[in-house]
Amino acid sequence: MIFDSHLHTKFSTDSKMDIEDAVKKAKELNIGLIITEHMDLKYPIKGNFIFNPEDYFNEYNKYRNSNTLLGIELGMRSDCVEENRQIIESFPFDYVIGSIHLVDTIDIFREDFYAGRTKKETYEQYLTCMLECLKSHNFIDSLGHIDYITRYARYEDKEIYYDDFSEYIDEVLKTAVVSNIPLEINTRRLRYKVAADSLLKIYRRFYEVGGRQVTIGSDAHNAAAIGNNINIALEIADRCNLKPVYFKERKMEYMK
Numbered sequence: 001m002i003f004d005s006h007l008h009t010k011f012s013t014d015s016k017m018d019i020e021d022a023v024k025k026a027k028e029l030n031i032g033l034i035i036t037e038h039m040d041l042k043y044p045i046k047g048n049f050i051f052n053p054e055d056y057f058n059e060y061n062k063y064r065n066s067n068t069l070l071g072i073e074l075g076m077r078s079d080c081v082e083e084n085r086q087i088i089e090s091f092p093f094d095y096v097i098g099s100i101h102l103v104d105t106i107d108i109f110r111e112d113f114y115a116g117r118t119k120k121e122t123y124e125q126y127l128t129c130m131l132e133c134l135k136s137h138n139f140i141d142s143l144g145h146i147d148y149i150t151r152y153a154r155y156e157d158k159e160i161y162y163d164d165f166s167e168y169i170d171e172v173l174k175t176a177v178v179s180n181i182p183l184e185i186n187t188r189r190l191r192y193k194v195a196a197d198s199l200l201k202i203y204r205r206f207y208e209v210g211g212r213q214v215t216i217g218s219d220a221h222n223a224a225a226i227g228n229n230i231n232i233a234l235e236i237a238d239r240c241n242l243k244p245v246y247f248k249e250r251k252m253e254y255m256k
């Protein structure tokens with residue numbers, strides 16, 4: 001079964017999705033899903049982007065089955081490594097995405113992260129932070145949205161081109177390979193050809209340096225977005241010789 005392994009329901013600060021709507025939509029599409037609520041410890045606005053895993057499991061356990069799995073999207077930062085590890089070890093998550101949402105304590109959604117700085121500076125800082133966090137968070141299951149910064153960067157051309165940042169991207173990809181961590185293909189921007197093309201190059205390079213598996217996730221914050229562009233992601237995986245996988249009880253499973 002194909003799995004959409006990245007989506008946010010009401011335990012995420014920025015989503016109001018009802019799990020029942022998510023389950024219904026996945027059934028219509030005949031795909032499995034993994035819920036991955038946001039957990040960004042020490043988020044600058046107190047109480048935002050964190051949730052109580054105990055409440056999450058208590059409320060959602062009844063929906064849990066082989067097609068509906070319960071995961072987490074963990075905000076990686078170098079000053080929260082042990083706290084992050086503690087959360088993962090304390091609760092029975094199926095799947096853990098490790099993501100970079102903040103760089104040096106600033107949410108890269110914010111305009112002031114880019115103010116007065118070149119694309120080269122901010123993207124290199126973003127990728128350096130990703131590399132450091134990937135090294136320290138070797139307990140994650142998959143590296144989330146490598147292209148996240150392109151959603152919010154304040155430059156005319158926001159795309160992350162492999163050739164412009166090859167040294168930095170290579171380090172990230174090689175570190176993922178060494179730690180046996182798949183890369184996520186986040187489907188959110190795949191409807192844009194320039195995004196799909198530049199990502200294809202990055203995932204091809206992932207294969208070249210030894211990567212063999214990818215996870216696929218829509219990052220849906222409402223039920224209508226579940227499964228969006230999954231076929232494009234599957235095509236990218238196929239063209240790069242990468243096998244689509246998902247995680248159940250923290251174990252890698254191949255999509256069939």
Ligand SMILES: [Zn+2]
Binds near residue numbers: 099101144145
């Ligand atoms: Zn994210």
Ligand SMILES: [Zn+2]
Binds near residue numbers: 007073
């Ligand atoms: Zn997300």
